[in-house]
Amino acid sequence: MKVEDLKAYIETGILELYVLGDVTPDEKRQVEEMASKHPEVKAELDEIELSMELYAKENAVEPSEDLRGRILGSLLTNFGDDRNFTAAPPHNESDTYEEEEEEQGNAIVAMPVRKESNFYKYAFAASLALLIASAVAIFNLNNKLQDSNSQLIALQQSKQQFANQVNLMDKELTVFRDTSYKLIRLKGTPKNPASAITLAFSPGKKKVVLDIADMKMAQNDKAHQYQLWALVGGKPVDLGVFDSASDTTASIKEMKSIASADAFAVTLEPRGGSVNPTLDQMVVIGKY
Incomplete structure (x- = not known):
């Protein structure tokens, strides 16, 4: 028999019914043969x-001490009554009839004690076991x-970063x-000869x-940024702000558009840029 068939047979629940004794003789014989x-x-x-x-052991209910004492006392009393019982002396027929009537009147009829069935206990145990197993399986599946x-998500982020890097490199090659x-x-x-x-x-x-990526300029702090200017x-003319290479992962940066320029210069300005350049903070300059 294939592993899949054995698994399907086990999952039918016939084994639990076998343990509970709730199977037919044929089913019992089949389970024993399979085992x-x-x-x-x-x-x-x-x-x-x-x-x-x-x-069953973990959920066994111990009787209270009061109930235990009453049961043991009743058993001892019954045993004592049996030991003290003596045969009655012979009587005539009328006396015997009267005694029988008295005994019948005083007789206590013992009700049959219903034997507690363990079926529901075992069925509950099996259901609880299956419930716990299902909860564990759902928990593991949720974690997976x-x-x-x-x-x-990590793969998508990595893919997006790679795509951005490829686009940036493609733009750089185009330039x-x-x-x-x-x-x-x-x-x-x-004032800044090494820049x-x-x-x-x-x-x-x-x-x-x-x-x-190839810029050689001092790192700007959080309160300042470099600002590019075109001299027309x-x-x-303001062409935008940028940070030092250590503060960005980009290798190139496209600035604001302009159709003509005589020269370009970079100054260090408050973060966000200035309306007019701070000339004493000029870092680099070059003619077109």
Whole structure:
């Protein structure tokens, strides 16, 4: 018999009914044959019997001391009455008839004691065992579903990050391959001689892109940001703000659009940028 067939046979509930004694002779013989031929059935049968025995022991109800004393006292009294019983002396027929009538009048009829059935106890034990097993299975399944959902969310986030990185790299390659862009190297001012940054400017597309990954500028604090300016006819035009390379994972950054410029410069401004550049905070500058 296949493993699937054995599993299906076990799940029919015939083994629990066998342990409870609620099977026909044919079903009993079939269960015993299956248990002798298949170790899996025998193991499941033993486990069910053990579970029911343990449940019966754990849920056994001890009688109270008062009830125990009354029962023992009644038994001792009955035993004493039996031992003190002596044969009655012979009587004549009339006396015997009268005594029989008196005995019949005073006789106490003993009601048959109904034997308590263990069927419902074992049935409840089996149901409780199945309920506990189902609860454990549902709990484990719920944990597995939560783990799967967490893994799926992490995978989606990783996929999105990878897609963003690919798009960024594709944009970077487009800038470097597009001949309409001109690379301009902005060099440090006398106050910041070690600073430098490269930008790509396409007048035809009105685009300005900063090379953030290769920039050499001091890290700005949380209260300040770098601001890019285009000098057009001697007047500064705001092209947006950006942070130092250590504060961003992007390798390039597209700034605000502009069609023409004579030069570009970067100043350090309060976070969010300024309307006009702070000239004494100029970091780099370069002509187009």
